[in-house]
Amino acid sequence: MKRINTHAIFPLLALFILILALSQQMFSVFPIGKVLNPFSGAVQNEDDRALDATALSLGNMGLSGQVDVYFDKRKVPHIFASSTDDLFFAQGYVTAALRLWQMDFLSYASAGRLSEIFKDGYVNYDRNQRRIGMLSAAKSSLALIEKDPETFRVVSAYTKGVNAYIKKLNYRTRPFEYKLLDYDPEPWTNLKTVLLMKYVANMLSGYEEDFNMSNLMLTLGEEKFNKLFPDYTDHTAPMMPAHRQLALQQAPHIRQPAYLDYSFFSSGTVVPKSDYNPQYGSNTWAVSGKKTKSGYPILCSDPHLALTLPSIWVEMQLSAPGINAYGISIPGTPALLIGFNQNVAWGISNGADDVKDWYKLKVTDDYTKYELDGKWQDLHYAIEEIKRRGEQTVKDTIYQTVFGPVVSDKHFSEWQPDRVNYALKWELHHPSNEFRTFIKLIRATNYTDYKEAISQYSCPSLNFVFASKDNDIAANHQGKLLIKQPGEGRFIYDANTVSELTAKYIPADSLPGVLNPACNFVFSANQRPASPDYPYYYNGYYRENRAQRIRDLLERDSAFDVKKMEAMQLDNTNNFALQALPIILAKLDKNKLSSDQQQLLSRLSTWKGTYNLDDVNARLFERWWKNIRDYTWDELKGYTFSTRVPDDYILMDLIEKEPDAVYFDKQGTSARENAGEIINAAFVAAVKEYKESPARWGDVNKVNVMHMTKLPAFSRPDLPSAGFPEAINAVSANWGPSWRMIVELGPKPVAYGIFAGGQSGSLGSRHYDEFVDDWNKGQYYPITFLLSAAEGKQVQSAYWKLK
Amino acid sequence: MKKRIADNLKVAPLLLLVILLTGQMDFLPWWGFIVPVILIGILSALLNLQIAAFTIGFLSGFIVWAGASYYFEYAFGGTMFHKLGALMSVSGIVVILLSGLVCGLLSGLGLYAGRLLFSQNRFRSSAAWED
Numbered sequence: 001m002k003r004i005n006t007h008a009i010f011p012l013l014a015l016f017i018l019i020l021a022l023s024q025q026m027f028s029v030f031p032i033g034k035v036l037n038p039f040s041g042a043v044q045n046e047d048d049r050a051l052d053a054t055a056l057s058l059g060n061m062g063l064s065g066q067v068d069v070y071f072d073k074r075k076v077p078h079i080f081a082s083s084t085d086d087l088f089f090a091q092g093y094v095t096a097a098l099r100l101w102q103m104d105f106l107s108y109a110s111a112g113r114l115s116e117i118f119k120d121g122y123v124n125y126d127r128n129q130r131r132i133g134m135l136s137a138a139k140s141s142l143a144l145i146e147k148d149p150e151t152f153r154v155v156s157a158y159t160k161g162v163n164a165y166i167k168k169l170n171y172r173t174r175p176f177e178y179k180l181l182d183y184d185p186e187p188w189t190n191l192k193t194v195l196l197m198k199y200v201a202n203m204l205s206g207y208e209e210d211f212n213m214s215n216l217m218l219t220l221g222e223e224k225f226n227k228l229f230p231d232y233t234d235h236t237a238p239m240m241p242a243h244r245q246l247a248l249q250q251a252p253h254i255r256q257p258a259y260l261d262y263s264f265f266s267s268g269t270v271v272p273k274s275d276y277n278p279q280y281g282s283n284t285w286a287v288s289g290k291k292t293k294s295g296y297p298i299l300c301s302d303p304h305l306a307l308t309l310p311s312i313w314v315e316m317q318l319s320a321p322g323i324n325a326y327g328i329s330i331p332g333t334p335a336l337l338i339g340f341n342q343n344v345a346w347g348i349s350n351g352a353d354d355v356k357d358w359y360k361l362k363v364t365d366d367y368t369k370y371e372l373d374g375k376w377q378d379l380h381y382a383i384e385e386i387k388r389r390g391e392q393t394v395k396d397t398i399y400q401t402v403f404g405p406v407v408s409d410k411h412f413s414e415w416q417p418d419r420v421n422y423a424l425k426w427e428l429h430h431p432s433n434e435f436r437t438f439i440k441l442i443r444a445t446n447y448t449d450y451k452e453a454i455s456q457y458s459c460p461s462l463n464f465v466f467a468s469k470d471n472d473i474a475a476n477h478q479g480k481l482l483i484k485q486p487g488e489g490r491f492i493y494d495a496n497t498v499s500e501l502t503a504k505y506i507p508a509d510s511l512p513g514v515l516n517p518a519c520n521f522v523f524s525a526n527q528r529p530a531s532p533d534y535p536y537y538y539n540g541y542y543r544e545n546r547a548q549r550i551r552d553l554l555e556r557d558s559a560f561d562v563k564k565m566e567a568m569q570l571d572n573t574n575n576f577a578l579q580a581l582p583i584i585l586a587k588l589d590k591n592k593l594s595s596d597q598q599q600l601l602s603r604l605s606t607w608k609g610t611y612n613l614d615d616v617n618a619r620l621f622e623r624w625w626k627n628i629r630d631y632t633w634d635e636l637k638g639y640t641f642s643t644r645v646p647d648d649y650i651l652m653d654l655i656e657k658e659p660d661a662v663y664f665d666k667q668g669t670s671a672r673e674n675a676g677e678i679i680n681a682a683f684v685a686a687v688k689e690y691k692e693s694p695a696r697w698g699d700v701n702k703v704n705v706m707h708m709t710k711l712p713a714f715s716r717p718d719l720p721s722a723g724f725p726e727a728i729n730a731v732s733a734n735w736g737p738s739w740r741m742i743v744e745l746g747p748k749p750v751a752y753g754i755f756a757g758g759q760s761g762s763l764g765s766r767h768y769d770e771f772v773d774d775w776n777k778g779q780y781y782p783i784t785f786l787l788s789a790a791e792g793k794q795v796q797s798a799y800w801k802l803k
Numbered sequence: 804m805k806k807r808i809a810d811n812l813k814v815a816p817l818l819l820l821v822i823l824l825t826g827q828m829d830f831l832p833w834w835g836f837i838v839p840v841i842l843i844g845i846l847s848a849l850l851n852l853q854i855a856a857f858t859i860g861f862l863s864g865f866i867v868w869a870g871a872s873y874y875f876e877y878a879f880g881g882t883m884f885h886k887l888g889a890l891m892s893v894s895g896i897v898v899i900l901l902s903g904l905v906c907g908l909l910s911g912l913g914l915y916a917g918r919l920l921f922s923q924n925r926f927r928s929s930a931a932w933e934d
Contacts, residue, residue: 004920011916015909019834022905033909035887036902037833038871039826046881170829176883713889764883 025119030180040172042179046764050097051075051798059803061093061164067802069094070792072784075759075767078317080789085157087320088334090802092161095314095331096188099761100165101175102310103332104185105708107192110199111135115388117183123386127396128415130384131407134202137429138194144431145194151435155190158334162188176763177709183389196332197435201428203305205460207276207541208356211418214265214491215641222256228646230254231486231539232528235579235649237547239463239475239522239529240514252537254487259494264360278541279725280305280735281526283569284347285550286467286475288520293561296746297467300565301338301347302737304730307705309715309769311757313739317786318442325442326785328739328755335438338741340751342787343445344468345743351461351479352526353540355427359403359493363421367399367409372495377402403495404429423495427480432458447472447515454478455508463524469745475522476513477529481506486537506536521554523547525728544649545726549575553728562752565742570778571728577609577621580652584628587655587676588683597687611724613698618724620690627682628655634667655679698722704734705756705772707763714763716772729778740780751783810852811859814914817843818863822910826871836864836906837913844917856918857911864910869903 022033035041050056051071065082067090072078077094081087095103108114112129114122129135145151166185178185217225230251282303289295305312313328318336327339338347362371369376379399386394399406403423408416433456440453450466454476457464461479466472482489483504512529514522527547528540552575553568585605590598600620607617625648630637632654633645654661659675666673666681673681694700698720707714723731730736741753756775760767774781784795792799818840825836840860847854876884876899885895 005922008916008919008922011912011919015837015912015916018909018912019837022909023833029891032901033905034833036868036872036898036905037826038868038875038902040829040833041902042883042887043872043875043879043881046875046879046883048879048881171833172829711890713886763886764879764881766880 025182031182034171034182035179040170042176042764044172044764045176045179045762048760048762048765048767050800051760051765051767053798053800054796056798056800057803058093058168058800061089061802062160063089063803068789068792069800069802070786070789070796071798071800072795073797074315074771074781075797076315076317076784078784078786078792078795079319080792081320084320084323085153087318087323088154088157089161089164091316091318091329091334092158092163092188093165093802094161094316094800095329096162096165098759099310099314099331100162100185101177102708102761103162103196104188104192105177106199107195107332110195110202111138112384112386115386115394117181117389119389119391123388123394124412124415126386127384127394127412128407130386130396131398131405131412132202132424133405133426133429134195134198135384136382136405137431138191138198140429140431141198141433142191142194145190145433145435148433148436151433151439152190154334154439155193155435158193159188159190162332175761193333193435196330198428200330201434201460203276204280204350205353205355205426205428207274207278208354208358209541209644210356210358210490210492212641212644214260215639216636216644217254217256217260217491218262218265219639219641222254225256226251226254228650230650232532232542233544233647233649233653235548236531236544237527237551238512238531239477239524239527239547240512240531240534251532252486254490257487257491257494257497259497260491264494265492277306277735278352279543279730279732280350281352281543281546281730282347282349283523283525283546283550283728283730283737284349284463284465285521285523285525285554286345286347286465286473287554287560288467288473288516289471290520291554291558291560292744293559294744294746296469296744297345297471297473298560298562298565298742298744299340299345299347299465299467300569300742301349301465302569302740303338303348304736305738306735307703307738307756309705309707309757310761311738311755313755313757314759315753315755317784319786319789323443324787326749326751326783327442327741328753331761334435335442337438338739339442340743340745340749340785341442341444342469342749343745344441344450344466345745345749346441346444346450346467347465347741349463349465349524350526351463351477351529351540352542353461353479353481353538354489355459355461355479355481357403357425357489357493358419359401359423359425359495361401361406361421361423361495363399363406363409370401370495372402374496379406401495422492427459427461430458430480432480434458446470447474450474451476463526463529465522465524467743467745472516473520473522474513474515475524477511477524478508479511481511481536481538484537484539487539488537489539506538510536519555523550523554525550543726545574545576546728546730549573549728562742562744562750566752566778566780569728569737569740569742570722572611572615572722572724573609573728574611574618574724574726575609576648576652576726577607577625580625580648581605581607581609581621583652583656584624584679587659587679589676589680592680593683597684600687600690601683611697611701611722611727611729613696613720613722615697616695618697619693619695619700620686623686623689624683627685628679631666631673631678631682632663635663638667701731702733703731703736703776705769706734716769719772719776721776722778740775742780748787749785751785752780753783754780807853807855810847810854814843814847814852814854815859815863818860818910818914819867822864822867822906823871826867834909837909840864840910840913841917841920844914845920846917847914848918848920848922854918856915860914861907861911863907865903865907868906869899872899872902
């Protein structure tokens with residue numbers, strides 16, 4: 001027997017240390033050994049063979065029957081099941097196969113669990129997510145969902161399907177991001193599904209301006225506030241066109257709340273930063289067959305959300321007895337959010353209502369009591385545990401009032417330092433079951449089914465647009481909206497005036513809606529849903545520009561077809577520019593311009609407001625209008641708290657109707673300027689700025705389709721793009737029409753669609769971002785809608801058999 | 804000299820085969836090839852094979868991982884190494900070479916350590932490194 005040579009210890013030790021070092025993340029570098037192993041690491045995530053398999057049999061999954069999944073050439077799965085349970089199981093399985101990491105990661109982000117994935121820097125994010133109530137709201141919504149047998153079955157089947165996929169994974173086959181960030185997939189749960197719906201609700205209903213408006217009301221006073229920040233202007237295009245003749249009525253006068261004075265709002269010199277984008281919106285419209293060439297209705301929908309890789313959408317067809325629908329779903333959630341079946345089509349846009357309020361509290365130093373309507377009440381609390389990767393769990397105490405959670409307190413003020421001791425009241429907190437709506441919509445056959453499907457829909461409020469084969473078209477503003485007095489909800493509340501609060505909602509049958517209007521079209525683009533004669537006060541962050549353009553284009557034509565609808569969805573015209581340009585041109589004194597400036601002005605004066613890729617006027621107009629805005633509202637920008645200036649329509653009307661208004665007087669000059677002088681100075685400055693950078697719109701309007709980790713290496717950044725946030729083609733730097741869909745109903749639906757991504761979420765897949773370039777060019781793909789499983793065999797580029 | 808060349812030529816294919824085969828075994832950890840490589844090192848000492856242990860181990864490991872990385876990238880038609888390269892501000896080929904370097908270092912060290920483990924002659928053991 002030979003003895004062990006002690007000289008072997010050093011190389012063995014070196015080997016051991018090397019293996020250890022290469023097995024884990026160090027200095028923010030991925031575990032090099034694991035990731036670079038060619039047999040199980042990153043390169044294996046390029047393996048697309050499953051998506052090309054002509055017959056992949058996946059058994060022992062506990063399905064009651066066989067499920068056939070046909071992937072078409074764009075890798076859209078067409079799932080045919082013999083029962084509803086099997087269908088949603090398969091939807092979960094297939095979605096996980098395409099997008100597991102994305103849906104899992106978003107569930108962590110929604111719940112406030114990112115510290116479990118990342119070693120540093122996310123504890124405050126997680127604490128904030130818990131404190132705004134995301135996790136607790138998801139739990140209470142799940143409890144409600146468990147009481148609805150149909151939804152519970154669907155959600156549970158979906159969860160089982162996701163878990164069946166997770167069980168089959170090993171290190172080699174798991175999505176790349178798990179390898180990169182070095183953590184394991186965890187089992188899927190119904191709670192994670194609900195968390196994703198709350199994630200969307202947060203994204204769409206999280207924006208509010210209560211601190212800003214409170215400051216502005218205090219600083220400007222009631223009269224100026226109502227002039228500059230009215231609930232709406234004359235330039236509205238409400239969803240309910242039957243009331244358009246009343247649109248010129250005055251917006252309600254907003255009174256300064258009695259409690260809102262400097263003693264109450266002494267800390268109001270700074271407005272908390274907002275992470276929410278108020279421009280997340282959408283376009284969706286439908287025209288009746290009376291306005292189409294074919295005689296069948298056409299529905300269009302393009303939701304404007306963050307442009308991410310993987311895309312927020314995954315495209316699929318779901319078929320089982322009683323169901324045969326096509327559309328897009330959010331990975332991690334069952335059914336389809338936007339789509340169509342043989343009989344109906346539906347689209348959605350953000351309701352954009354203000355459903356989030358803050359209540360200023362008086363709290364005892366030890367956080368045991370708070371004052372409510374003049375009486376001291378017990379301040380309840382819950383302790384949240386935030387697990388941290390490789391470190392001790394953080395325990396966070398979250399105080400709870402009758403309104404909702406205290407998001408910032410003296411123990412946690414880093415995230416939102418200007419909201420210390422404010423309670424958050426938010427519709428998102430209330431238990432709700434949004435899945436019910438979408439499960440019923442995919443089965444809907446007519447208007448009655450549609451109305452029933454949306455009847456209990458709560459949060460975030462949405463505008464549903466509907467069309468049916470039998471030529472019904474409808475639009476409905478759906479969600480839970482509190483009954484309010486004018487101005488209520490626009491300012492922060494005083495917890496001591498709680499007795500003034502109402503807890504009643506606008507009855508579901510009184511929510512704004514329209515069915516088969518005389519104009520033969522319905523539309524929604526995040527504008528005010530109802531006209532001023534609507535009996536209930538409501539407020540929100542509505543946008544009228546796109547809606548006006550959509551209305552104008554729909555009014556102009558009476559023989560629409562798919563091509564015309566494509567052109568409409570890709571319309572780059574800024575309706576506001578069309579309206580404002582003649583007004584500012586009329587006020588401009590051309591004699592004060594140099595010949596060079598006059599030349600540019602002459603070119604701009606013939607501009608049609610289009611933000612096309614090669615347009616050379618759009619940037620000049622943008623600069624000009626921005627300068628006019630800055631010069632006019634310089635007094636507001638001088639306030640330290642101000643992050644908001646009046647709506648552009650307010651400014652346009654002032655220029656036209658009150659050119660000598662005091663607002664045009666520039667701060668810091670001895671002269672008293674009027675609108676014309678401001679407009680001239682703004683133009684001269686704009687020309688100078690215009691010449692300093694590229695003139696072509698596409699050279700400055702770059703869209704970035706970013707990976708969810710924001711790592712540029714995994715993203716598609718800097719894509720020159722047409723469009724503008726206020727045009728129908730609302731493309732912006734990192735958000736825009738994330739999905740474009742056009743459906744013409746008829747004997748068999750004819751549909752086109754595209755989203756900014758690819759079906760696969762796998763970074764190494766050929767199908768990861770394959771639609772991005774076509775999407776950016778404004779191309780559409782014909783949608784393959786199968787009437788039966790037999791048709792699947794004719795179009796399949798891959799086939800999976802699930803048992 | 805001839806024996807050294809012949810012994811090296813005997814061990815190298817064995818190493819290539821072992822690293823390649825263990826790579827196919829999904830249940831093994833990413834460093835699963837190390838154990839058989841160490842065993843080959845031990846065996847080479849017991850059989851008095853004259854090999855340049857670290858060098859031949861390194862080369863074998865490098866060839867398998869860099870070669871397999873290149874092969875899979877080409878066969879799948881993907882761009883993972885390009886993307887990883889962009890993440891590390893280097894080109895994709897550098898990442899492929901880095902992959903080879905990782906396996907090369909480990910299998911070189913493994914073979915060397917294995918060869919040394921039961922060797923009684925310090926000179927011969929160190930010569931294993933130098934040969």
